[in-house]
Amino acid sequence: MPDARAAGGEGERLHRLLSRALGVLAAVLLFGMAVMTTADVAGRALLGYGVPGSYELTSMMLAALIFVGLPLTTERDEHVAVDLADHVLPTRWVRVMAAVAGLLSTVVLAVLAWQLAVRGAGLGEEGAVTNILRLPLAPVAYLAAATTGLSAAVQAARTLAGLRGR
Template sequence: MSGEAEPAGAGARSTGPVHTVLSVICGVMLLAMMFVTLLDVVGRYFLNSPLQGATELTAMLLVATIFVGLPAVCLDEDNVTVDLLVDYMPAWIHPLRIRAIRLLSGVVLAVVAWRLAVHGQALASYGETTVSLHLPVAPFAWLAAGGTLAASLITFWHGLARRPF
């Protein structure tokens, strides 16, 4: 490793309206998770009446937070990177490597989005719901598919951009 943190988009934080909206939505969902946990703990230990479905609500909010936040991470290019071999490569290959990794990552994200959409359709076809609150599960799978597809398109866009980094 080079010893320095070197995210692909270092210093190029996105401050556009899409990034801002995604960040605010994620922040609201994190606050909602904290509020659900607070109500559950207070109810459980002080009132001997835990919040029914707190685990399900937290799980669904967590899924939504992750997959709404994924496109924002890709906009900033703040993905986790491991550069074990970079120090041993010639400098001229760096732009090609970055472009190839972005395009390959876009393909992988597109495949994951496709499989999530197929899984969501299967969940919808047999009416899968959560156990306690009977919330339909398919919309969360579709949200995950949509967030992953958006991340894929953003990653492709970065891979096709003129400037490789």
């Protein structure tokens, strides 16, 4: 997902594979959430009780979905951005501000990935599990750490490409 398209060949194939894999995983998670919510609501309405652990599963799927979508959002530059001063500043200053924002975003994402990995390790050592289904929590933290780290790499590549004028 880093700006591998410029490298061509292998880099382009890796970029497409990662984008597709993350997109498919996001779609599967969203579909799973919809099915789980529908089954839970239907069970409550028709049978008087819902799917045991549906809240836990939906919460875990939502967390995974958010973090799986992060590298895709970063790659497509679809994060929320406010351009209050861009139209009144010289182009050079707008580029400098974009570079600083890109570098800052890269650092924040990298630190967040590191802290998520630390948290995942802690959850794994504690043997932390959900209350009802007893599902381990560490894998969700590790997924969040990995995808946030990928987002940091994507942001770094975007920032470097911007500095090179691409």
